Amino acid sequence: MRTKLALRPLLGAALLAAAIAPHAAAQTIHAAVVRGSSGEPLPEVLVRAQSEDGRTVGAGFTRLNGVAVLRLREAGTFRLVAQRGGYNDASVGTVRVGEDGDVTVPVRMTARPFSMDTVTVIAQLRSERGRQAFNRRRVMGEGVYLDNDYLLQRNPREVTDFLIGVPGIAMRPGREGAVPVSMRGTRCMVTLVDGRPVPALMQPVERDVVRQSMNRLTANPRGHVISDPAGRSLNRMVFPDDVVAIEVYREWSEVPLEYRQYAFTPQTPERCGAYLYWTGARW
Incomplete structure (x- = not known):
């Protein structure tokens, strides 16, 4: 009984402190x-x-x-x-x-007027770094552009989680997690990493091996377009901390001309939108 009575003042003090403690401001x-x-x-x-x-x-x-x-x-x-x-x-x-x-x-x-010398732009594409291409396309007014400053505010478990909250993109339940889909009708979406199509299938391997494989990819417009809308291949080969920027093109008309050769499904001639992920390797 004495023990219980002795604890009462301590318990009361704790409750009082909790009651008057400042709440987390929002x-x-x-x-x-x-x-x-x-x-x-x-x-x-x-x-x-x-x-x-x-x-x-x-x-x-x-x-x-x-x-x-x-x-x-x-x-x-x-x-x-x-x-x-x-x-x-x-x-x-x-x-x-x-x-x-x-x-x-x-x-x-205010709207930004811009002019583009098509010949000059095409001539620069081969040597153009990811940052230069990202900034050039953002001026043109097509798509959604997620820069590194924005990505650092996110807390993704998988690379595709970066797309949560992007205008025109919805996350639908899938067999292996949420699937990012375009809200522009029933648009198919393809995935590019550092300007190259993602292989349709890839087994989990060590990160260094993955990066070496990425460097060996060739820009084959029909052989490497991703056919996995859930992005399972992407989440196996790219880690969230590898990504420095993302370009989101929700339908074919938004896709830049230099990437439209990849923006379709290999099974059908359906035109697709595209996700373009940039890593530090090409940035």
């Missing part, structure tokens, strides 16, 4: 992005919140209503950066968010 920024010319909501914009030292502390895409919801772990002063292909980057320099704060920030983006 800060939210609603970035409302519109077209500069019309004021209409602009979907599929990648918006990121950066701390004062330049770190990205939150990132997300705008939905059909033009709003991206960024949930932050800490209060403070942030800079918003908005990017979408075909538009000039936009930023809001000072956004203050207090603990448990919920702030709505308007962002206006």
Whole structure:
């Protein structure tokens, strides 16, 4: 009895401490992005919140209503950066968010005119690095572009998990995990790594062996197009920490001209969209 009585003050103190302990704060920024010319909501914009030292502390895409919801772990002063292909980057320099704060920030983006010398671009493709190609295509306004800054905010178990939350892509249940599929009708999707098609089948092997195999792949437009929509081959041969950027083309019309020779299924002439993963080897 004495032991129980002695424990009561300790138990009461613990309960009191738990009751008055500060809860985990949840800060939210609603970035409302519109077209500069019309004021209409602009979907599929990648918006990121950066701390004062330049770190990205939150990132997300705008939905059909033009709003991206960024949930932050800490209060403070942030800079918003908005990017979408075909538009000039936009930023809001000072956004203050207090603990448990919920702030709505308007962002206006203007369309970016561009010109392209087709002959020059084609001549540069062979020596062009992944970063150069990624940035060149992002200007053109087709597809969705996930740069390394965005990927570092994710916590994927498999490479295909990077596609969760990408506009126009849905994750469907599959035999070996979630399957990324295009919402643009019933589009087939092919997978490229460092600009090369992925082999249709590959057994689990050591990482160094996989990378050596990737270096030996040839760009055969009909022999290596992936026929496994679940991405099982990709998850066996590429690891999340190998990927530095991803290009997502949800239908054939978005696929760059230099990759359209791969954007179909080998069994049928159906035209497909494409996922293009970049690793450090070609970046």
